[in-house]
Amino acid sequence: MALVQDKPGVLNRVASMFRRRGFNISSLAVGHSETQGLSRMTFVVEGDEYTVEQVTKQLYKLIDVVKVSDISKEDVVLRELALIKVRTTPSTRPEVLQLVEIFRSNVVDVSPDSVIIEVTGDEDKVDSLLRILKPFGVREVMRTGRVGLMRGMVKSLAMDDPGRASKPG
Amino acid sequence: MKMSGAQIVCESLLREGVELVFGIPGGTILPLYQTMVDYPQIRHILVRHEQGAAMAADGYARATGRVGVCMATSGPGATNLVTGIANAQMDSVPLVAITGQVSRAGIGKDAFQETDVTGITLPITKHNYLVMKAEDLASVMKEAFYIASTGRPGPVLIDIPRDVFTEVAEFEYPETADLPGYKPVLEGHPSQIKKAAKLINEAQKPLILAGHGVIISWAYAELMELAEKAQIPVITTLLGRSSFPNDHVLFVGMPGMHGVAYASLALDEADLIIGLGMRFDDRITGKISAFASRAKVIHVDIDPAEIDKNVRTHVPIVGDVARVLRQLNRLVESAPHPEWLDRIEELKREHPSLHIRETDRLLPQAVIRDLCEATQGKAVIVTGVGQHQMWAAQHYSFRDKEANTFITSGGLGSMGYEVPAAMGAQLGRPDKVVWAVCGDGGFQMTMSELATIVENDIPVKFAIFNNNYLGMVRQWQELFYNKTYFATHRTRNPDFVKLAEAFGMPGLRVTEPGQSMSAIREAMAHPGPVLIDFLVEEEENLYPMIPSGQTTAELMEYPVAKEVRP
Known part of the structure; x- marks a missing residue:
């Protein structure tokens, strides 16, 4: 997770760095943070400890990046939102609605031959719902990617190792 | 105080202590150039190609430890800076590049001479800016010089639309740069x-x-x-x-x-x-x-x-x-x-790696030794990239205790760097003897700057290590491609002595070992720029060599094959 200055091109800078250094991001979500002028980015990076350390340092090298923290080992709340358009017929609609109920998700649009379901949760929950809806005919899916926050009062987002820590030059 | 964007840029340059800039004007940056007329304290060197501007600013920065500044217009002017900017990024050189951009209304419309230069230079700058309001210019200039020169130094590009140069805004130069995401650590833990x-x-x-x-x-x-x-x-x-x-x-x-x-x-x-x-x-x-x-x-x-x-x-x-x-x-x-x-x-x-064999041929290693002896190891040596660069690194004995006297394109490995960089280094260090150690290949990439050098009477001495080959590539072809010399041999190099004369500087030619030292001394006795064309042993190989990605077990120490050559 990173706090970045809300400046034109900052998303481009971050995305460009990932591409250039050959890091794989499986999801990226951006939005305003609690502080004006700062945005919060959550990205999911596949890789071992070395990769995560390199990603962190390369992110810090970007002038617009204020803080970076690896929250994968922290006590965190991670959520993803997905909109799923499923084909329905008069005969399958009740069953689909029942699944919506079970997954504590919502129907946000109903058409004669489809419904749009809004589901929020961790990645597993969204994956499970998608799997279970598949036989009905999933027409379109839009997922936000994971966003996250640490539980409770956060002590510091900075890295701890004194030799490897802090903002670069 | 109200000022135009162009005046704000000039005032900011003054406050950053900039005395020298390299560039070429063009349509979109013209309002800045026409304003520089009123700032004679800032000397402008008109180069012949924008790559020369970036690399001269780089050479100046390395020789002085100060920020080098280059300027170019939008489109081709800006893209011509790119190799020089990438070079500064790889070698951590403080550089500020100022480029003109098409007027704000034209951005994104594929206007004449428009390129997305902040997009192009994103991965090869420490940071860059597209300034959309004249009122932002002062703080951007402050930040750019701060970022370029502190921490691990690097290039910063500032792209300024034509109508931002002419827009009027209040000018107040900030004391400090406000950068919450940039705090270089100086003291060790x-x-x-x-x-x-x-x-x-x-x-x-x-x-x-x-x-x-x-x-x-x-x-x-x-x-x-x-x-x-x-x-x-x-x-x-x-x-x-x-x-x-x-x-x-x-x-x-x-x-x-x-x-x-x-x-x-x-x-x-x-x-x-x-x-x-x-x-x-x-x-x-x-x-x-x-x-x-x-x-x-x-x-x-x-x-x-x-x-x-x-x-x-x-x-x-x-x-x-x-x-x-x-x-x-x-x-x-x-x-x-x-x-x-x-x-x-x-x-x-x-392992006497620096041993030079006895021969009546003109060996490049021996020429470097002569250069070192004639300058007591205290010249600023500026090189291009290739065999001559490595021979200079091996055989020149750098003895100056407190000066960057070896200036070379290390990380990027950009041939042709030596000509403009030597020009910049000499302008930054007029008290030093500056030798541009050139390959005949790289020299031809940037030799148009000889015109700039003569025009401004910059006393750089040029030593061309002329072997009629792209020597380093030829060596790899010899060692790893069974001597298949494809696209490395130049059968019709220009006459570099005549070329020097055409540009308006003396040229000397050295073909035998005995002539080397006297030619070097003659060049140094001459007050202005001089070029020496050293016709060195053509297929001389560079040793020692550890092939790419290998270990000292694969170390090739001596020129084995050369001795049996007819």
């Missing part, structure tokens, strides 16, 4: 310093690997103190060649792909490597898994992203090399290491 000192005090075979960072942070005296106090031999990277006087008893040499064999072998035998302001580049390490396999590693660098990037470090210290060394020197104990120093001397004797 005390606990890391202690750990490092302990490793140094315990080491039996310590070795200092000094890089460009020593020069950038002006840590000459601190490096000398550490080396002498604990009697630690010093090897250097390519860009760190002039970080430690080469005639000092503790100086060993440059290791790596074309380093001297005894420096590479010392890395193999050392039990502690102290990397100072360097980044364990692949040309130094070769095969990473075999690099310095017996050694623990202390790595001091101001850029945390360099720590553990290539080589796993036992004690990393993030900080400015000079400050860290001052902290470290307080805790390091005096130690003699007589056995280790004897072993280094033994390695030097057993």
Whole structure:
């Protein structure tokens, strides 16, 4: 997770760095943070400890990046939102609605031959719902990617190792 | 005070102490140029190609330690800067590039001479800006110079639309740059310093690997103190060649792909490597898994992203090399290491990498030796890229104690760098003798700047190592492609002596070893720029050589095949 200055091109800078250094991001979500002028980015990076350390340092090298923290080992709340358009017929609609109920998700649009379901949760929950809806005919899916926050009062987002820590030059 | 955007740029340059800029005007940057008329304190050097502007500013920055400034118009002007900017990024050179952009309304419309230069330079700048309001210009200029010159230095590009130059805004130059995401760490962490000192005090075979960072942070005296106090031999990277006087008893040499064999072998035998302001580049390490396999590693660098990037470090210290060394020197104990120093001397004797064979041919190595002798090892040597660059790195003995006297395109390896960079270095250091050591290939990429050099009477001396080949590539073709010389031989090089004369400077030609020294002395006696065309042995190979990604086990030490050539 990173706090970045809300400046034109900052998303481009971050995305460009990932591409250039050959890091794989499986999801990226951006939005305003609690502080004006700062945005919060959550990205999911596949890789071992070395990769995560390199990603962190390369992110810090970007002038617009204020803080970076690896929250994968922290006590965190991670959520993803997905909109799923499923084909329905008069005969399958009740069953689909029942699944919506079970997954504590919502129907946000109903058409004669489809419904749009809004589901929020961790990645597993969204994956499970998608799997279970598949036989009905999933027409379109839009997922936000994971966003996250640490539980409770956060002590510091900075890295701890004194030799490897802090903002670069 | 109300001012136009162009005036704000000029006023900001004055406040940053800029005395010299390199550039070429054009449509979108013209409002700035027409305003510079009112600022005679800022000297403008009109180059012949924008790549020359960026590389001259780079050479100026390296020679002086100050920020180099270059300017270009939008579109082709800006794209021509790109190689020079990438070069500065790879070698951590403080550079501010100012480019004109099409007017705000034209951006994104594919207007005449529009390119997305902030997009193009995103991965090759430390930071860049597209300034959309004249009122932002002062703070952007402040930030740009601060970012370029602090921490790990690098290039910053400022792209300014034409109508922002003419827009009027209130000018007040900020005292400081407001950058919450940019706080370079200068002091080493005390606990890391202690750990490092302990490793140094315990080491039996310590070795200092000094890089460009020593020069950038002006840590000459601190490096000398550490080396002498604990009697630690010093090897250097390519860009760190002039970080430690080469005639000092503790100086060993440059290791790596074309380093001297005894420096590479010392890395193999050392039990502690102290990397100072360097980044364990692949040309130094070769095969990473075999690099310095017996050694623990202390790595001091101001850029945390360099720590553990290539080589796993036992004690990393993030900080400015000079400050860290001052902290470290307080805790390091005096130690003699007589056995280790004897072993280094033994390695030097057993592997005479710098031996030059007896011949009546004009050898490039011998010409470098002559250059060194004629200048007492105190000239600023600016090179291009290739064999001549490595021969200069090997055979020139840099003896100036406190100056960046070896200026070369290290990370990017950009041929043609030498001509504009030598021009910039000479303008920055008029008190120094500057020799541009050129290959005949690279020279032809940027030789148009000879016109700039003559026009401004910049007394750079040019030594062309002319072998009618792209020599380094030819060597690889000889060694790894069974002598298939494709696209490396130039059968019709221009007559460089006549060319020099056409540009308006004297040209000399040297074809035999006996003529070399007198030609060099003649060039140095002449007050202005001079070019010497050295017709050197065409198929001379560069040794030692450790092939890419390999180890000292694959070290090719001597020119074996050459001796049997008819």
